[in-house]
Amino acid sequence: MVMFTKLLLAHLIGDFLLQPNRWVIHKEANRAASKYLYYHVLLHFLVTMILLWDLSYWNIALVIAVSHYVIDLAKLYTTPLFKLKSIPFFIDQALHLVVLYVCAYYENLPEHTIALFEKLDWPLATALIFVTFPAAIIMGKLLEAMSDKIELDHKSLPNAGKYIGIIERLFVLMFIILDRWEAIGLLIAAKSVFRFNDLKESNNRKLTEYILIGTLLSFGLAIIAGVVYINVR
Structure with missing residues (x-):
């Protein structure tokens, strides 16, 4: 649980606290050509590593950063297909949470997922x-x-x-x-x-x-x- 909490905190910091509005506008206009997309991904990697504070977790931070790039890029190209921009936004956030969950519990992912459903109220x-x-x-x-x-x-x-x-x-x-x-x-x-x-x-x-x-x-x-x-x- 501590691992997932740290990964979630890193995501919230990188996606909301440390992402200026001009980055978002530039990414929407230039998509894959936007330098701020790569700054954003690098920022997620660094924040994740800082919060985990253990170099042995570099692979987790890398997986999160790469998946974040793929998900964000997909959102940038599919957003114009939606009438409401809130729909791709929430899909994007849901996919990020899935990645964080998998990274936090990859060692016993099936068992933890089953236990989670069994404990559900x-x-x-x-x-x-x-x-x-x-x-x-x-x-x-x-x-x-x-x-x-x-x-x-x-x-x-x-x-x-x-x-x-x-x-x-x-x-x-x-x-x-x-x-x-x-x-x-x-x-x-x-x-x-x-x-x-x-x-x-x-x-x-x-x-x-x-x-x-x-x-x-x-x-x-x-x-x-x-x-x-x-x-x-």
């Missing part, structure tokens, strides 16, 4: 998945008849409400697991404050009732998921 994973998109879909079905009667006179970000609901349910689930029920009340109060001006300006009773029902339903599903998890873990 499956009820927690199920609860986390449930309060995200499944709960959002369930709420959409339950509120479908009401949503058709709501007239919105303002524009909002696409799917903003859905993602706000997902985030709030994740917070509620976390508070329940940590046995901090009072924090749920604070979360409801905070959301009410943010919504107050919108509801006041709209002067729309149907919208107010719809938001209230949706909020209570969202919190209710998260609370149910949290209570079930606590009782089955």
